[in-house]
Amino acid sequence: MKPLLKLALGGAALALGACSSVGSENSGFSPYSAVPVKRVSVGDGSMIVSAPRPWNRHRPIFFEDVRQVEDWTLNGPLLDGISFVTGLKDGKSLIRQRRTASQQVPIFRSNMTPPEVAAMIESLYRVRGGSVDFKTLSLQPRPFLGANGFQLDYEHLDDDELWRRGRAVGSVINGKLYLILIDAARSHYWDAVLPDYEALVASAELKRA
Numbered sequence: 001m002k003p004l005l006k007l008a009l010g011g012a013a014l015a016l017g018a019c020s021s022v023g024s025e026n027s028g029f030s031p032y033s034a035v036p037v038k039r040v041s042v043g044d045g046s047m048i049v050s051a052p053r054p055w056n057r058h059r060p061i062f063f064e065d066v067r068q069v070e071d072w073t074l075n076g077p078l079l080d081g082i083s084f085v086t087g088l089k090d091g092k093s094l095i096r097q098r099r100t101a102s103q104q105v106p107i108f109r110s111n112m113t114p115p116e117v118a119a120m121i122e123s124l125y126r127v128r129g130g131s132v133d134f135k136t137l138s139l140q141p142r143p144f145l146g147a148n149g150f151q152l153d154y155e156h157l158d159d160d161e162l163w164r165r166g167r168a169v170g171s172v173i174n175g176k177l178y179l180i181l182i183d184a185a186r187s188h189y190w191d192a193v194l195p196d197y198e199a200l201v202a203s204a205e206l207k208r209a
Contacts, residue, residue, distance in 0.1 A: 043086025050203035080184035110175035114150035133157040
């Protein structure tokens with residue numbers, strides 16, 4: 001959670017520049033749209049966050065057509081990304097996958113514990129992202145959206161031989177999964193975008209009915 005955009009790109013590497021060029025209007029069709037520096041709704045619209053600086057919203061790649069998920073990137077999905085999971089229901093998956101596939105990413109269950117959600121995220125990287133090494137650095141309690149949530153820190157090595165770091169902060173509220181996930185190249189980009197991520201997590205609120 002690209003935060004997971006990168007995982008879906010596989011070998012189709014994109015040569016992306018800085019934020020100003022990712023969403024450039026002069027490049028013709030672009031899968032990116034600018035995220036303004038203000039409060040915006042993400043995913044299915046049930047979560048609201050405040051972007052600390054302009055980011056770029058990317059059309060779904062990794063989480064294919066799952067409307068509860070939205071992806072942002074600053075410098076391109078191979079380098080950094082943030083995913084928002086908003087109200088994923090019991091029995092639903094973070095990705096579209098064929099029932100006949102030999103390897104399956106576990107579906108979300110409303111009674112999942114934080115370790116089980118962490119295992120689901122690891123499976124996402126190994127099965128769909130092709131990670132050859134995945135290390136859980138820590139899993140600890142952390143309040144999120146006014147509920148008792150969790151923070152998962154991890155790092156992974158993919159077949160492009162680049163180490164990346166990730167963090168997922170989430171909670172299960174009324175049986176639905178809410179999650180904000182960052183994934184970035186461990187060298188330079190992680191430290192550069194982590195403050196933005198933490199600002200987004202701190203600003204996150206559920207939209208009132």
